[in-house]
Amino acid sequence: MTDQTHRSGFACFVGRPNAGKSTLTNALVGQKIAIASSKPQTTRHAVRGIVTRPDGQLVLIDTPGLHKPRTLLGERLNALVYDTWAEVDVIGVCLPANEKIGPGDKHILGEIAALQNRPKLVALATKIDLVKKDRLLAHMAAIDEVGREMGIEWGGIVPVSATSGEQVDVVADVLLSLLPEGPVYYPDGEITDEPEETLIAELIREAALEGVRDELPHSIAVQIDEMIPRADRPENKPLIDVFASIIVERDSQKGIIIGHRGERLKEIGTAARQQINKLLGTPVHLQIHVKVLKEWQRDPKHLGRLGF
Numbered sequence: 001m002t003d004q005t006h007r008s009g010f011a012c013f014v015g016r017p018n019a020g021k022s023t024l025t026n027a028l029v030g031q032k033i034a035i036a037s038s039k040p041q042t043t044r045h046a047v048r049g050i051v052t053r054p055d056g057q058l059v060l061i062d063t064p065g066l067h068k069p070r071t072l073l074g075e076r077l078n079a080l081v082y083d084t085w086a087e088v089d090v091i092g093v094c095l096p097a098n099e100k101i102g103p104g105d106k107h108i109l110g111e112i113a114a115l116q117n118r119p120k121l122v123a124l125a126t127k128i129d130l131v132k133k134d135r136l137l138a139h140m141a142a143i144d145e146v147g148r149e150m151g152i153e154w155g156g157i158v159p160v161s162a163t164s165g166e167q168v169d170v171v172a173d174v175l176l177s178l179l180p181e182g183p184v185y186y187p188d189g190e191i192t193d194e195p196e197e198t199l200i201a202e203l204i205r206e207a208a209l210e211g212v213r214d215e216l217p218h219s220i221a222v223q224i225d226e227m228i229p230r231a232d233r234p235e236n237k238p239l240i241d242v243f244a245s246i247i248v249e250r251d252s253q254k255g256i257i258i259g260h261r262g263e264r265l266k267e268i269g270t271a272a273r274q275q276i277n278k279l280l281g282t283p284v285h286l287q288i289h290v291k292v293l294k295e296w297q298r299d300p301k302h303l304g305r306l307g308f
């Protein structure tokens with residue numbers, strides 16, 4: 001007999017910075033929705049991806065990495081993570097197979113173990129394309145072991161590579177199997193309920209992050225000032241004007257973003273425009289200004305206006 005049950009609910013991934021959470025979200029959803037970058041701690045918004053199948057619907061929430069707060073922004077980001085954990089049905093704990101389980105992972109596991117209403121937990125051994133079989137087996141044994149040590153019962157331990165796609169469907173199977181019976185929350189075909197502008201701002205931020213170092217990644221925010229279809233365009237050749245601001249905290253950072261004779265800003269614009277074209281399916285004309293908002297990460301008013 002086949003199981004006719006329709007399951008639905010929410011899941012999120014946790015893991016230390018760079019564990020592969022955003023990339024896995026994107027692989028499951030099948031379209032680029034959450035920002036994935038080689039710089040740690042670049043995920044800020046609770047971007048949702050939606051996986052719709054005949055047997056269920058899984059809503060994925062992408063949280064920022066948990067870290068020691070040094071600014072008001074840091075505190076708010078951590079609070080966002082705890083809020084998310086309290087809301088989901090399943091947490092997927094990402095433990096990269098190419099790295100040993102360390103104090104950072106144990107810290108996160110300790111926080112999860114201490115939750116009052118603990119969601120179901122699945123361990124995901126991520127980035128398996130980077131390791132050999134024997135290393136993966138040792139890693140999975142270590143995951144089993146650390147679960148026992150921390151008093152956590154794994155609903156599954158799943159090896160996966162988000163970049164090669166190997167086992168991504170198994171991750172979806174296991175997460176879905178742990179959801180309660182429930183209705184279809186979102187119409188089929190809908191991949192995310194993030195407003196388009198947020199996604200566009202994230203694409204620009206991702207382009208701006210390419211190649212920057214040290215504290216600068218945390219100082220960059222992006223705001224969409226205006227998006228308007230260009231008037232006087234033939235119906236079959238639409239064009240959208242996007243006006244955006246890249247916001248940094250200091251004049252020196254503004255200089256880095258703009259680059260020598262504006263070269264870097266031009267590269268950022270080109271890279272972001274290509275991604276936005278893809279997202280919207282319409283060519284865009286992108287105009288980016290760089291603004292300095294002194295110490296915006298510490299200022300409640302600025303944070304509020306930037307949507308934090």
Ligand SMILES: Nc1nc2c(ncn2[C@@H]2O[C@H](COP(=O)(O)OP(=O)(O)OP(=O)(O)O)[C@@H](O)[C@H]2O)c(=O)[nH]1
Pocket residue numbers: 015016017018019020021022023024035036037038039040041042043064065126127128129130160161162163164
């Ligand atoms: N080889 C390999 N690399 C991966 C895989 N998944 C993610 N990566 C890379 O690892 C880096 C971090 O991936 P993200 O998905 O941004 O990691 P994250 O956990 O969301 O990171 P934060 O936003 O910093 O918390 C990126 O350079 C990815 O391309 C994978 O399955 N295999």
